[in-house]
Amino acid sequence: MLVLRNGGDRSMLGIDIDLIGIPAFVIDICSNDNFWVVAINRADAQAMNVEICDVIGRRVEECVPPEVAEHILARYSECVSKRALHEYDERIGSGDEARWWRTTLTPVVDPQSGRVCRIVGVSVEITKRKEHEDILSDAAFSDPLTGLANRRRLERDVAHAITRARLEHRGFGLVVVDLDGFKPINDRHGHRRGDDVLRHIGSLLKLNVDHRETVARLGGDEFALIMETASAGDVRKRAAALGLLLDRNLLIAGESIKIGASVGCAFWTVETTFNELFEVADADMYRQKAIRKMAA
Numbered sequence: 083m084l085v086l087r088n089g090g091d092r093s094m095l096g097i098d099i100d101l102i103g104i105p106a107f108v109i110d111i112c113s114n115d116n117f118w119v120v121a122i123n124r125a126d127a128q129a130m131n132v133e134i135c136d137v138i139g140r141r142v143e144e145c146v147p148p149e150v151a152e153h154i155l156a157r158y159s160e161c162v163s164k165r166a167l168h169e170y171d172e173r174i175g176s177g178d179e180a181r182w183w184r185t186t187l188t189p190v191v192d193p194q195s196g197r198v199c200r201i202v203g204v205s206v207e208i209t210k211r212k213e214h215e216d217i218l219s220d221a222a223f224s225d226p227l228t229g230l231a232n233r234r235r236l237e238r239d240v241a242h243a244i245t246r247a248r249l250e251h252r253g254f255g256l257v258v259v260d261l262d263g264f265k266p267i268n269d270r271h272g273h274r275r276g277d278d279v280l281r282h283i284g285s286l287l288k289l290n291v292d293h294r295e296t297v298a299r300l301g302g303d304e305f306a307l308i309m310e311t312a313s314a315g316d317v318r319k320r321a322a323a324l325g326l327l328l329d330r331n332l333l334i335a336g337e338s339i340k341i342g343a344s345v346g347c348a349f350w351t352v353e354t355t356f357n358e359l360f361e362v363a364d365a366d367m368y369r370q371k372a373i374r375k376m377a378a
Contacts, residue, residue: 107122108121115159115162158187161201162198165198169184171212186203227277230288231297240359254311259328260304262343263341267339287307320347346363348362348366
């Protein structure tokens with residue numbers, strides 16, 4: 083039996099929260115809005131890696147690191163101000179030992195004063211659910227054939243790049259790559275060999291970008307890259323270098339096959355949207371393709 087010690091002249095209340103099989107805790111709220119831990123059950127102590135005797139009767143900020151306390155106190159304050167159930171997810175621990183928890187806070191109102199005097203909380207581990215959500219998220223933003231980003235991920239990353247560029251007062255580049263001579267490979271050697279070529283090209287592109295940059299397959303034999311560059315000239319130089327890199331012979335089914343790529347680019351400027359940036363890079367790619375056909 084855990085005894086909940088109440089502040090002021092409020093009466094004592096006994097609750098056996100150890101009967102609850104999931105982490106549970108009780109927080110009392112003093113008139114100066116200090117949050118005091120008055121009870122936790124064994125499941126909560128185990129999840130938080132604390133001893134019950136070390137936290138009972140102490141303020142929340144005395145029981146956890148300052149950076150953690152700030153977030154917890156904000157959750158408690160929101161529950162009190164809204165006088166309603168409040169749910170939130172939190173990650174506790176680090177490395178392989180980290181676990182995800184969903185916590186539900188229930189405010190308890192003093193019938194005499196009408197103020198929220200207590201919060202009762204329970205937590206449910208949702209680590210497996212979070213892992214499943216991460217898998218689904220990866221699938222939603224990845225190309226299943228190459229493992230590269232897909233168009234949806236590219237659009238999201240361009241949006242993030244635009245935000246960073248505005249904050250840092252700089253630009254970035256978008257490069258569009260379309261393979262030349264890919265259809266005959268599919269027609270002659272089959273789609274399985276064609277898929278091998280696409281994966282190989284994706285690997286080459288990944289090897290030639292920074293870890294902060296994005297490589298995406300847009301579909302078919304078309305790829306796109308976000309490049310962290312200082313100027314439009316830098317984007318053009320890197321795009322030209324990619325074109326030279328992808329002009330090569332591939333050994334497929336014992337036969338050497340010539341493949342190449344038309345590469346277009348665009349440099350982001352203020353107020354340019356993703357669609358506008360992509361249209362410029364795509365148009366440049368088709369200009370390069372026309373030039374390559376004339377030179378062939």
